[in-house]
Amino acid sequence: MREQQILPVAVLCLVAALVAVVAGWTMDRMDRPGTTPTEAGAPIEAIEWKLVTTWPKGLPGLGAAPENFARRVNETSGGRLRIKVFGAGEIVPAFEVFDAVSRGVAQAGHGAAYYWKGKIPAAVFYTAVPFGMTAQEANGWLHYGGGLELWRELYAPFGVVPFAGGSTGVQMAGWFNIRLNSREDLEGLKMRIPGLAGEVFDAAGGSAVRIAGGEVYTSMQTGVIDAVEWVGPYNDRTLGLMEVGDYYYYPGWHEPGAMLETIVNAEALAALPADLQAIVRVAARATNSDMLDDFTAHNSEALQILLSDFDTEVLPLPDDVMDALYEKSQIAIQALVEADPMAKKIAASYFSFAEQVRAYHEVSERAYLNGRDRLLPPISLTGE
Ligand code: CA
Numbered sequence: 001m002r003e004q005q006i007l008p009v010a011v012l013c014l015v016a017a018l019v020a021v022v023a024g025w026t027m028d029r030m031d032r033p034g035t036t037p038t039e040a041g042a043p044i045e046a047i048e049w050k051l052v053t054t055w056p057k058g059l060p061g062l063g064a065a066p067e068n069f070a071r072r073v074n075e076t077s078g079g080r081l082r083i084k085v086f087g088a089g090e091i092v093p094a095f096e097v098f099d100a101v102s103r104g105v106a107q108a109g110h111g112a113a114y115y116w117k118g119k120i121p122a123a124v125f126y127t128a129v130p131f132g133m134t135a136q137e138a139n140g141w142l143h144y145g146g147g148l149e150l151w152r153e154l155y156a157p158f159g160v161v162p163f164a165g166g167s168t169g170v171q172m173a174g175w176f177n178i179r180l181n182s183r184e185d186l187e188g189l190k191m192r193i194p195g196l197a198g199e200v201f202d203a204a205g206g207s208a209v210r211i212a213g214g215e216v217y218t219s220m221q222t223g224v225i226d227a228v229e230w231v232g233p234y235n236d237r238t239l240g241l242m243e244v245g246d247y248y249y250y251p252g253w254h255e256p257g258a259m260l261e262t263i264v265n266a267e268a269l270a271a272l273p274a275d276l277q278a279i280v281r282v283a284a285r286a287t288n289s290d291m292l293d294d295f296t297a298h299n300s301e302a303l304q305i306l307l308s309d310f311d312t313e314v315l316p317l318p319d320d321v322m323d324a325l326y327e328k329s330q331i332a333i334q335a336l337v338e339a340d341p342m343a344k345k346i347a348a349s350y351f352s353f354a355e356q357v358r359a360y361h362e363v364s365e366r367a368y369l370n371g372r373d374r375l376l377p378p379i380s381l382t383g384e
Contacts, residue, residue: 047276049083049268052101054094054111056214057087061235061298062260065166065291066110069262072283081276083108094212098263102158107268110165113151113261114195121336122343124196125350126151126162128255130329132350135167135257135292136365137357142259145353150346161269163284165262166291169299171252172236173317174229175220175245180317183324191227192216196332197254203328213239220244229254233302234295242310249317253325262287307382314381 051070055063070083088094091106098116101109113126126147133141141147142164151162174193178185187205198208211219211228219225221244228245229252230236242248252258262284269277306312317325337344373379 046079047081047272049081049107050091050105051083051085051108051110052091052097052106053085053109054088054097054115054212057090059087059213059235060238061168061291061295062166062213062231063087064294065260065287066262068290069110069165069283069287072286073279076283077276077279081272081279085110088212088214094214098158098160101263101265102160104159104265104267107265109261109263111261111263112194112258113162117195120154120158120342121340122154122346124336125343125346126154126259126261128195128197128258129333129350130197130200130254131256131326133257133354133357135169135259137354137361138167138257138259139164139288139292140357141350141353146349147346147353150349154342154346155263156266159266161264161266163262163264163281164288165260165284166288167260168231168235168255168258168295169292170232171229171255171258172232173249173252173254174227175236175241176227176247176249177220177245178226179247179315180249180321182318182320186321186324189227190225191229192219192225193227193229193254195254196329196336197229199332200254200325200328203332204324217241217244231258232295232299233306234298237302237306242306242312246313248306248312248314250314251317253317253322253329260291 051066053063053066055066057063066085070085073081073083086106088097092100094111095115097106097109097111098119100106113120113123114128116123132138138147142151148162148164155162174191176189178189180186183204186201189206190209191201191206192211193201193208194210198210201208209219209225211225213230216225216228216230217239220228220241228241230239230241232252236242236248264280269280272280303314307314333347337347
């Protein structure tokens with residue numbers, strides 16, 4: 001008899017619990033900012049994210065990467081996760097992107113890790129190490145050599161999850177308004193050059209200045225700086241640097257495979273359903289790979305235009321200057337590693353991988369390029 005009395009009560013409790021769950025689910029849905037109609041016409045849940053960048057809005061190359069990331073996520077999620085991209089200064093200034101994502105002002109960001117070295121000294125390993133790895137090598141380290149796991153550990157205290165966000169490939173050494181003959185010519189030179197390389201440049205007698213992309217043209221034009229490194233032919237031409245710099249030096253000793261980052265607020269990412277999290281990961285990986293392709297194609301095209309249409313004087317850095325920069329780089333890296341435990345941990349992984357891949361590239365990339373160049377006609381850097 002007792003069981004007969006308990007059963008209706010149990011059913012009532014079950015129904016009440018079900019109502020509570022459905023009500024909670026409905027309330028949750030009401031918090032979400034929008035809906036997207038499906039093909040069948042029924043609205044589906046749409047989550048909206050803001051993505052802030054360190055780049056001027058509309059900048060090709062660097063600025064195209066976050067736009068591509070957002071488009072890929074929007075398309076592959078069928079509009080369930082919609083990301084809107086904001087250029088530097090639209091919500092936060094360029095150098096506040098990391099804090100904005102950390103605080104949840106924006107759910108995602110795109111920029112360069114070395115901009116945060118004041119807060120996170122070891123972040124420089126995730127953009128560029130002077131005389132370090134190329135893009136191909138760094139991507140191997142990140143995705144198959146433990147580099148990304150250490151990056152996640154580095155950003156975890158800030159509630160930020162990093163993804164490789166593209167690479168420019170080897171950059172140019174930059175635009176100089178004096179001709180460089182020896183290391184003495186670096187004395188007193190004011191140059192826009194960020195990251196660890198800025199410290200190296202200071203140690204070599206120069207004076208490094210930290211300026212965001214949107215201001216480098218005017219700074220060169222008005223003589224605030226004597227030299228500027230930005231990226232390479234593709235992005236430098238976009239900023240018009242050939243109009244304000246006399247000599248275009250190579251190679252980018254300071255950014256041999258400059259990596260960018262796509263960063264996501266950890267709580268915002270964890271709040272997504274598993275399939276949308278996967279979409280974010282895959283879109284980030286595709287964007288990383290796509291940027292290198294974009295730069296490879298457009299850097300080579302832009303170099304020809306600089307040579308033929310602007311008579312840009314393209315020069316190699318003299319050995320004496322390269323030697324000085326290498327010596328100071330070793331000192332700067334050593335000081336960083338000694339001062340910061342995470343830098344020490346990451347450096348051990350980075351340089352171990354770098355040494356191993358250098359040996360492999362001796363018999364693959366370098367051997368092939370040397371072999372090819374011995375047989376093909378010489379390359380002209382005069383536009384003729
Ligand atoms: Ca650069």
